[in-house]
Amino acid sequence: MLRDITLGQYYKAESPIHRLDPRTKLAATFAYLISLFLFKNPFVYMIAGGVLVCVIIASRVPVRYMLKGMKSVIFILLFTMLMSLFFTKGTVIWSFWKLRITKEGLSQSAYTGLRITMLILGSNILTLTTTPTRLTNALERVMSPLKIFRVPAHEIAMMMSIALRFIPILLEETDRIMKAQLARGADFESGNLFKKVKSLIPVLIPLFVAAFRRANDLAMAMEARCYHGGKGRTQMKPLKYARRDAAAYCLLIMYMALMIVTGLTLKSTPKTEALPAVSTNMISVSSDTLR
Amino acid sequence: MAESGFRGLIADHLVYEYNKESSQRLRALDDVSFTIRQGEFVGLIGHTGSGKSTLVQMLNALMKPDSGTVYYDGRDVFEKDYDRKALRGKVGEVFQYPEHQLFADTVFEEVCFGPRNMGMDRKQTELSAYAAIKKVGLPDECFDQSPFDLSGGQRRRVAIASVLAMKPELLILDEPTAGLDPLGRLELLDMITELNRDSAMSVLLVSHSMEDVAAYASRILVLDKGRLIYDDTPAEVFAHYEELQKLGLAAPEMTYVMNGLKAAGMDVDTSALTPDEAEESILRALRLC
Amino acid sequence: MGIIKTNKLKYEYIRRDEDNNVEGITTALDGVSLDIKAGDFIAILGHNGSGKSTLARHINAILFPAEGTVVVDGMDTTDSSKLLDIRRTAGMVFQNPDNQIIGQLVEEDVAFGPENMGVPTEEIWQRVAESLEAVGMTAYREHSPNRLSGGQKQRVSIASVIAMHPKCMIMDEPTAMLDPGGRREVIEAAHKLNKTEGITVVLITHYMDEAAGADKVIVMDKGRIAMEGTPREVFSRVEELKSLRLDVPQSTELAWRLKKRGVDLPDGVLDRRELVEALIRVYKRNK
Numbered sequence: 001m002l003r004d005i006t007l008g009q010y011y012k013a014e015s016p017i018h019r020l021d022p023r024t025k026l027a028a029t030f031a032y033l034i035s036l037f038l039f040k041n042p043f044v045y046m047i048a049g050g051v052l053v054c055v056i057i058a059s060r061v062p063v064r065y066m067l068k069g070m071k072s073v074i075f076i077l078l079f080t081m082l083m084s085l086f087f088t089k090g091t092v093i094w095s096f097w098k099l100r101i102t103k104e105g106l107s108q109s110a111y112t113g114l115r116i117t118m119l120i121l122g123s124n125i126l127t128l129t130t131t132p133t134r135l136t137n138a139l140e141r142v143m144s145p146l147k148i149f150r151v152p153a154h155e156i157a158m159m160m161s162i163a164l165r166f167i168p169i170l171l172e173e174t175d176r177i178m179k180a181q182l183a184r185g186a187d188f189e190s191g192n193l194f195k196k197v198k199s200l201i202p203v204l205i206p207l208f209v210a211a212f213r214r215a216n217d218l219a220m221a222m223e224a225r226c227y228h229g230g231k232g233r234t235q236m237k238p239l240k241y242a243r244r245d246a247a248a249y250c251l252l253i254m255y256m257a258l259m260i261v262t263g264l265t266l267k268s269t270p271k272t273e274a275l276p277a278v279s280t281n282m283i284s285v286s287s288d289t290l291r
Numbered sequence: 292m293a294e295s296g297f298r299g300l301i302a303d304h305l306v307y308e309y310n311k312e313s314s315q316r317l318r319a320l321d322d323v324s325f326t327i328r329q330g331e332f333v334g335l336i337g338h339t340g341s342g343k344s345t346l347v348q349m350l351n352a353l354m355k356p357d358s359g360t361v362y363y364d365g366r367d368v369f370e371k372d373y374d375r376k377a378l379r380g381k382v383g384e385v386f387q388y389p390e391h392q393l394f395a396d397t398v399f400e401e402v403c404f405g406p407r408n409m410g411m412d413r414k415q416t417e418l419s420a421y422a423a424i425k426k427v428g429l430p431d432e433c434f435d436q437s438p439f440d441l442s443g444g445q446r447r448r449v450a451i452a453s454v455l456a457m458k459p460e461l462l463i464l465d466e467p468t469a470g471l472d473p474l475g476r477l478e479l480l481d482m483i484t485e486l487n488r489d490s491a492m493s494v495l496l497v498s499h500s501m502e503d504v505a506a507y508a509s510r511i512l513v514l515d516k517g518r519l520i521y522d523d524t525p526a527e528v529f530a531h532y533e534e535l536q537k538l539g540l541a542a543p544e545m546t547y548v549m550n551g552l553k554a555a556g557m558d559v560d561t562s563a564l565t566p567d568e569a570e571e572s573i574l575r576a577l578r579l580c
Numbered sequence: 581m582g583i584i585k586t587n588k589l590k591y592e593y594i595r596r597d598e599d600n601n602v603e604g605i606t607t608a609l610d611g612v613s614l615d616i617k618a619g620d621f622i623a624i625l626g627h628n629g630s631g632k633s634t635l636a637r638h639i640n641a642i643l644f645p646a647e648g649t650v651v652v653d654g655m656d657t658t659d660s661s662k663l664l665d666i667r668r669t670a671g672m673v674f675q676n677p678d679n680q681i682i683g684q685l686v687e688e689d690v691a692f693g694p695e696n697m698g699v700p701t702e703e704i705w706q707r708v709a710e711s712l713e714a715v716g717m718t719a720y721r722e723h724s725p726n727r728l729s730g731g732q733k734q735r736v737s738i739a740s741v742i743a744m745h746p747k748c749m750i751m752d753e754p755t756a757m758l759d760p761g762g763r764r765e766v767i768e769a770a771h772k773l774n775k776t777e778g779i780t781v782v783l784i785t786h787y788m789d790e791a792a793g794a795d796k797v798i799v800m801d802k803g804r805i806a807m808e809g810t811p812r813e814v815f816s817r818v819e820e821l822k823s824l825r826l827d828v829p830q831s832t833e834l835a836w837r838l839k840k841r842g843v844d845l846p847d848g849v850l851d852r853r854e855l856v857e858a859l860i861r862v863y864k865r866n867k
Contacts, residue, residue: 131685133683161684165725180384180392183454184392184408186404187408206393210391217674218682225682225692225744227696233698234704235704236687236691237688238701338760339730339762340729470756470757471628473786473825474627475628499760543830544829545830548834551852551856552859557863570834570837574841
C-alpha cells in the first residue's frame with residue numbers, strides 16, 4: 001500500500017551495518033561509487049564485488065529485498081548492456097545481419113553491467129539499512145559546514161523530512177480526488193495529449209488547495225509546539241560516532257588504497273573505449289532509430 | 292442480457308483482498324451480496340476498516356472485485372463493453388469531505404462539470420445544473436461566486452449538487468454530515484430525504500451515526516470485517532443491539548433507553564428509535580399504571 | 581487568579597478583495613472574559629463560526645487580541661519575550677490528525693516539542709516514554725503515524741503536547757474528524773490526564789455529549805459567551821441550546837420533553853443512564 005512509502009525501503013534488522021552512524025555509511029557509499037569509476041580492470045571489479053557481497057551478508061538484509069531494488073532498473077541495465085554489446089567497434093567475433101559482436105563489445109558490456117549492478121546494490125545498502133530520519137539527520141550534519149556560505153542546512157533537512165512524511169498522504173489524496181472526479185464522469189485516459197493534460201486540471205487544483213491547507217495547518221502545529229528554527233534545538237537521536245565507525249573508516253581507507261594499488265599495478269586488459277564513447281554510440285543509435 | 296425486468300442495483304458475492312502478494316492478506320470484502328431497489332433509502336453502517344469504502348467504490352465500478360460482480364438494471368457493470376462512465380452518472384457517488392474536490396471558478400461551472408461529462412448538450416447541462424443547485428438549497432447569489440469563497444457547509448452542498456446534476460437514479464453518500472454542525476446536519480439529511488421521496492431517487496447513506504441511519508433509512512446493511520452481517524429493517528437490526536455493541540458498533544441512544552426501561556419491567560416498545568417514538572411509548576407505559 | 585484569564589477579548593478578521601481593499605470586517609470574538617481555574621476540565625461548545633476556535637488560538641499565542649488581554653499563567657500573550665514559555669505552558673491539539681504530526685515515527689513526533697525546547701537527549705527519551713504511556717500508545721512508539729487510526733493519531737498528538745510538560749492543554753475540535761470509537765478514545769485520554777496529572781483541559785467541540793463530563797461548560801455564540809455553568813445547569817436549558825444550533829443528546833432531549841408533558845423528572849439529565857434511573861423511579865412511584 002501507498003502508506004508504506006514513508007519508511008522508504010528501510011529493512012528493519014539488527015546488524016553491524018544498521019548500527020553504523022549514517023554519516024559513515026554516507027561517506028562509504030560515496031567512496032564506493034567513486035571507486036567503481038576509477039579503473040576498468042577485472043581485478044578491481046573482483047575486489048569491489050567481493051566487498052559488496054561481504055557487506056550484503058553483514059547487513060542481514062535478505063537478498064530478495066536487494067534484488068527488488070534492481071527490478072525497476074533492469075530494463076535500463078539490459079538496454080545499456082545490449083548497446084555496448086552490439087555497438088562497440090573492434091575485432092568482430094560474431095555477426096548476423098546488421099548486428100556485430102566485437103571482442104571489445106563483449107568486455108565493455110560485461111563491465112557496464114557489473115558497474116551499474118554494483119552501483120545500485122551499493123546505494124541500496126545505504127537506504128535499506130538506514131531510516132530516512134537518520135539519513136536526513138546525517139545530511140544535515142554533513143551540510144552544516146556550508147552554513148558559512150549561508151546554506152540553510154537545518155531548514156533543508158527539515159523540509160526533506162516533512163516531504164517524506166507528507167508524500168504518502170498526498171499520494172492518497174491524489175487517488176481520492178481522482179476517484180471522486182471519475183465518479184463525476186471525468187475521463188483521464190482518452191483523447192490526445194492536450195486533452196489528457198486538460199483533464200488533469202480537476203485533479204491538480206484540488207490537490208494544490210489541499211497541499212496549501214495542510215502546509216498552513218502544519219506550520220501552525222509546529223509553531224504551537226515551540227518550533228523556532230534550528231537554534232537551541234536538541235535531538236532525541238543525536239548522531240554520535242562510536243568505535244565501530246572508526247573501524248569502518250579504517251576499512252574504507254584500506255579498501256580505497258587496495259583499489260588504487262590494484263588498478264595501477266595490474267593492467268590486464270588494454271584500455272579500449274571508455275564509457276563516454278559508448279554513450280555517444282547510444283545517442284547516435286537512438287537518433288538513427290528516430291529518423 | 293438486454294433489459295431484464297429488475298430496476299436497481301445488485302451486489303453479487305463481492306470479494307476483495309488487499310496485499311494480495313504478501314503474506315498479510317487482508318480480506319476487505321468477504322462474499323457480500325445485497326440489492327437496492329429503485330426508490331429505496333438504505334443505510335450502511337460499519338466502523339472504520341469494515342470494508343465500507345471498498346464496497347461503495349465497487350458499486351459505481353471505481354474498483355473491480357476479485358470475484359463476484361455488480362449488476363445495474365440487470366446488466367453486469369464489469370462486462371467488457373459496459374459503459375462505466377454512463378453508470379457513474381446513474382449511480383452518483385458523493386465521497387467523504389466532497390468539498391475537497393471542488394476546482395472550478397464558479398459554483399455554476401463546478402456543477403456543470405458532471406452533466407457535461409455525461410454527454411448532455413449545453414442547454415441540458417445548464418438546466419440540470421440550475422435545478423441541482425436549487426435542490427440543495429443554495430441561494431441565487433451563489434451561482435457566480437467562487438466555490439472557495441463559500442462556507443464549509445455551503446461548499447458541501449455545491450459538491451452534492453455537482454453529483455445530483457448528473458441526474459443519478461441511485462445516490463451514494465459516504466458520511467455526508469461529517470464535520471457539519473447539528474443544524475447543518477439536519478438540513479442536509481432532510482434534503483436527501485426529500486430527494487428520495489419526490490424524485491424516487493434511491494439513496495445509500497453510509498454513516499457512523501446510528502441515530503441518523505435509524506431516523507432516515509428504511510433498511511440497514513451492517514458490515515463487519517468485510518462481511519455483511521445484517522440486512523434488515525432498522526427495528527430488526529437494532530433489536531440485536533447487544534451483538535452490535537460487541538462488534539464495537541453502537542445502537543441508537545433510544546434503543547438503550549427503551550431496553551433499559553423494559554428490563555426494569557416497564558411495558559415500552561423497544562423498537563422505538565427516535566425521541567418522538569420513545570416519548571409516546573413511555574407516556575403510554577406510565578399512564579397504564 | 582486562574583491559569584487562563586481573558587479580559588474583554590476582541591478579535592476581528594478583515595476580509596480583503598483581490599486588490600487588497602477592505603471588503604468587510606467579521607468580528608470573531610466580541611468581549612470574551614474568561615477565568616479558568618488550574619486543574620479544571622472546561623468544555624467550550626458552539627456551532628461552526630461561533631468563535632470557539634479563534635478563542636483557542638488566542639490562548640496558545642497563535643492569534644493576538646485586537647482589544648482586551650489574554651493572560652496565561654501570569655504571562656500576557658502579547659509579551660513576545662514570553663512567546664515560547666506561553667506555548668509550552670498551554671499546549672495545543674488541533675482538529676486534523678494528519679496535519680499536526682511532524683515525525684516519521686510516533687516516538688519522533690512526541691520528541692519534536694521537547695527538541696524545540698532544548699531538553700537534553702536523555703530527558704527527551706524519558707519524556708517520550710512517559711507521554712506515550714499516559715495515552716496508552718507505548719506499543720506503537722516505533723510505528724509510522726500513517727498506519728494508525730484517527731483516534732490513535734490524536735492520542736499521539738496529545739502525547740506530543742504533554743511531552744512539553746504543559747500546565748494546560750487546549751484541544752480544538754480534536755474529535756471532529758473521528759468515528760465514534762475514536763472520539764471516545766480521545767475524550768477518555770483527556771479526562772485521564774486531567775485527573776492523574778492535574779493538567780487543565782480546555783476542550784472545544786460541537787458535540788454536546790463530550791461536554792457532559794466537564795467541570796464547567798461554556799457555550800459560545802456570535803463571538804460572545806452565551807451560556808456558562810456546570811453541565812447540569814447548561815443541559816437543563818434545552819430550548820436555549822437548540823436555538824444556539826447545538827446538538828442536544830437524545831436522552832437529555834427526551835427527558836426535557838417528558839418533563840414538559842408532566843412526567844416528574846429532574847432538570848438537566850446528562851446521559852441515558854440517568855434518564856433510565858429517573859424514569860424507573862417515576863414508574864415505581866406510580867405503581
